[in-house]
Amino acid sequence: MALIQFKCKLAPAEAPVNRQDDGAYASYVQGQGASPRRLGFALKGIRLYEARLGRLNKDVQRMKKPIVSRPDSYKVERYDWGELTWYVSKEQGNSKGLTIGKCLLNPGFANPRHSHPNCEEVLHVLQGKIVHTIEGGKEVEMLEGDSITIPPNTPHCARNVGDLDAVLLICFSSAERQVVGE
Numbered sequence: 534m535a536l537i538q539f540k541c542k543l544a545p546a547e548a549p550v551n552r553q554d555d556g557a558y559a560s561y562v563q564g565q566g567a568s569p570r571r572l573g574f575a576l577k578g579i580r581l582y583e584a585r586l587g588r589l590n591k592d593v594q595r596m597k598k599p600i601v602s603r604p605d606s607y608k609v610e611r612y613d614w615g616e617l618t619w620y621v622s623k624e625q626g627n628s629k630g631l632t633i634g635k636c637l638l639n640p641g642f643a644n645p646r647h648s649h650p651n652c653e654e655v656l657h658v659l660q661g662k663i664v665h666t667i668e669g670g671k672e673v674e675m676l677e678g679d680s681i682t683i684p685p686n687t688p689h690c691a692r693n694v695g696d697l698d699a700v701l702l703i704c705f706s707s708a709e710r711q712v713v714g715e
Contacts, residue, residue: 607620614644616637618634620635639698640693641693648687652710654706656683658679660697661699662674662693663675663695664691667687668689
């Protein structure tokens, strides 16, 4: 098992813990006066953290330096219903773990119903009023400041029901988001 260094919430903030096995960690935490129940929660959290690290894309783990993107490098896709502007993605060359963009919906228009088989989408309304249609035809009215998380493989679309452009921040849990249209 790889050595992981982190700061334990049960220990003083300035005390780093070098964890090689549960026994050494348990001794350290119990020495700080933690109850067996809190110790169990802490160990479960560590195991979940280690499992998550193991599942992360190796390319993401290798990304070592910040990347600054400028508006002249953003990719813009124009449609009759509005436009998509892509800020961050693998295709843009500035992310190996997620995609971030902006969706502009013209008044009275909707984007086509679609789904994303390889990622979840978080949509946040920055401006305007939309109706988001999700699986089973369920409609959710969303106003400025509202957010929705859409699981992978969930058909959905957004319709601008306001008088002005609707502006949506869109984030995906993959740098290579896939789209399946209906």
